[in-house]
Amino acid sequence: MRKAVSLAVSTLLLAWTAGASAQQLENPRTDYTAYTRPKGRVSLGLLKTDLGIIDEVTIGTYPLPWLAFPLLKSTIPNVYAKVRSPWSGPLTLAIAGSFLFVDGKAIAQLADKSASASAISTTAEFDASYRFDHRFSLSVGLDYARLRAVGGKDDEATSVEGASSGHTYSTRLLGEWRLSRVFALSLLFRYLIYQSPINVDTSSSDSAVTVTSNLSAESTIQKHFTLVPGVSFEWERWELNAGVGYGVFYLPALGLATAKSWPVVDLGFAYRFDIYH
Amino acid sequence: MKASLLICFCAALVGCSGAADIPDTPDLRELLANYQAPTASLDATSAAQALKSAPALEDLEQLSAGFQAAQSVMDDVDQASSASSASTGSRIRLQGKIGLEIRCPGELGNPTFDEKVNGSISLTLAVADTQIRRSFGGEAKACVLRGTLLGNPAKIVLDGPIAFDVGNNIGIGSRWSGEFLAQLPGTLTVLDHEYRGISGRFTHGRFQYLITLDDGTIVLELSGDGGITILDHDGAWLCHGSEPCAKQ
Numbered sequence: 191m192r193k194a195v196s197l198a199v200s201t202l203l204l205a206w207t208a209g210a211s212a213q214q215l216e217n218p219r220t221d222y223t224a225y226t227r228p229k230g231r232v233s234l235g236l237l238k239t240d241l242g243i244i245d246e247v248t249i250g251t252y253p254l255p256w257l258a259f260p261l262l263k264s265t266i267p268n269v270y271a272k273v274r275s276p277w278s279g280p281l282t283l284a285i286a287g288s289f290l291f292v293d294g295k296a297i298a299q300l301a302d303k304s305a306s307a308s309a310i311s312t313t314a315e316f317d318a319s320y321r322f323d324h325r326f327s328l329s330v331g332l333d334y335a336r337l338r339a340v341g342g343k344d345d346e347a348t349s350v351e352g353a354s355s356g357h358t359y360s361t362r363l364l365g366e367w368r369l370s371r372v373f374a375l376s377l378l379f380r381y382l383i384y385q386s387p388i389n390v391d392t393s394s395s396d397s398a399v400t401v402t403s404n405l406s407a408e409s410t411i412q413k414h415f416t417l418v419p420g421v422s423f424e425w426e427r428w429e430l431n432a433g434v435g436y437g438v439f440y441l442p443a444l445g446l447a448t449a450k451s452w453p454v455v456d457l458g459f460a461y462r463f464d465i466y467h
Numbered sequence: 468m469k470a471s472l473l474i475c476f477c478a479a480l481v482g483c484s485g486a487a488d489i490p491d492t493p494d495l496r497e498l499l500a501n502y503q504a505p506t507a508s509l510d511a512t513s514a515a516q517a518l519k520s521a522p523a524l525e526d527l528e529q530l531s532a533g534f535q536a537a538q539s540v541m542d543d544v545d546q547a548s549s550a551s552s553a554s555t556g557s558r559i560r561l562q563g564k565i566g567l568e569i570r571c572p573g574e575l576g577n578p579t580f581d582e583k584v585n586g587s588i589s590l591t592l593a594v595a596d597t598q599i600r601r602s603f604g605g606e607a608k609a610c611v612l613r614g615t616l617l618g619n620p621a622k623i624v625l626d627g628p629i630a631f632d633v634g635n636n637i638g639i640g641s642r643w644s645g646e647f648l649a650q651l652p653g654t655l656t657v658l659d660h661e662y663r664g665i666s667g668r669f670t671h672g673r674f675q676y677l678i679t680l681d682d683g684t685i686v687l688e689l690s691g692d693g694g695i696t697i698l699d700h701d702g703a704w705l706c707h708g709s710e711p712c713a714k715q
Contacts, residue, residue, distance in 0.1 A: 392551075394550055398569065398578075399546065399568065399570065401567055403563065403564065403566070407559050407561050409558055409560070410558050
């Protein structure tokens with residue numbers, strides 16, 4: 191009986207792994223890796239939506255901030271793009287960047303009703319992915335994120351209420367072990383290299399005194415590590431990546447890292463279809 | 468080569484730190500040391516002579532009223548400390564500077580915060596390790612304040628550079644402890660009496676005034692009972708009116 195079960199499990203695993211290679215080539219995971227969407231393919235998800243312009247270039251956006259209008263009285267436009275190396279082979283390199291704009295109205299809703307500044311978030315990343323075989327791939331990446339405030343007019347704001355800026359540098363390692371055409375295990379490790387103090391200028395005034403400050407704030411307990419084991423499913427049209435781990439949490443789209451360690455959920459769910467070939 | 472590249476890369480990262488600059492603060496340590504430990508040694512004769520050459524009791528009371536009025540800026544420093552604490556917690560380190568532009572209230576019972584009428588005081592506070600540094604300075608521009616002299620309202624005018632030491636760093640969100648040393652290289656006018664280039668200190672609620680003699684420094688202290696206490700290197704002398712000063 192035990193042999194029969196063992197044989198059945200082995201057969202099942204073999205059947206799964208037989209289809210792994212094709213799926214990894216056709217629909218590779220695009221987050222935390224150097225891979226891009228194939229030409230003309232759309233991945234439509236609430237958390238992330240992207241399109242392969244050509245095989246080497248993917249553009250996308252995070253839909254949720256666009257839909258924040260009821261909450262923030264303003265939408266938050268954002269876009270990202272990734273360009274990968276054109277050659278074929280086990281090694282793929284890519285660079286990517288994103289841009290996100292938070293209007294002053296949204297900041298006023300979130301932080302301070304009198305705030306007049308807007309915020310711009312930009313991120314950049316470098317990725318390298320290496321496919322050891324049809325089942326296992328390893329990706330390393332270096333991420334940079336910058337958040338800064340800008341004034342309502344042409345000049346940079348002097349007050350986030352007023353103005354702020356912060357830089358975050360981190361690196362990561364993602365291993366993916368594809369067990370079948372549909373199913374893969376993953377392990378994401380992230381290390382926060384450095385997060386700058388957040389520099390904030392403020393100004394307040396009453397009849398007797400005007401107080402202006404230029405202060406920078408940084409955490410005295412900054413944590414650095416994040417480990418997220420996860421699974422991914424790649425069906426014919428649907429894809430799901432889910433991981434639960436612990437460590438520093440990076441704010442989606444903004445790239446800013448929390449000071450403390452938290453339980454971390456990494457989730458992606460989307461529907462794929464082709465609009466051209 | 469690889470190691471040096473790595474070091475350069477790390478240096479570049481740190482260079483983008485964005486940490487706010489901490490401004491320089493006035494150095495009042497020597498002045499404070501003179502107040503805390505006068506250097507002259509007096510005897511009964513020299514104590515009497517020192518008292519003759521010192522400001523009269525009335526002048527000391529005026530100076531006390533003037534410095535008491537100047538001390539009112541600490542209300543605004545407390546306000547700045549409180550305002551800056553809004554977004555901090557015990558796990559946040561703040562540094563940088565806080566600027567105060569204080570519109571002086573004038574001498575009347577009903578304050579008029581108009582700097583064109585009653586002048587102003589600008590102060591720059593240095594913040595390091597989430598504390599306002601104990602010494603700070605700035606400038607008074609014909610700042611008119613309402614003081615109290617012998618129970619009566621008195622017009623106080625501050626003008627020129629000012630520097631303060633408040634005894635301890637003030638934690639962001641905390642209040643000033645009550646110690647107050649002021650150095651006024653400019654002028655302090657109490658009623659119609661103008662004093663130039665003076666200093667004064669409040670400690671434990673008592674006003675102190677530093678005098679430099681030929682052989683060192685002494686501190687005069689209003690004793691609260693109409694007398695003057697002279698603090699020298701060796702102790703204190705209590706002086707009342709025309710009576711000889713008595714060693715304490």
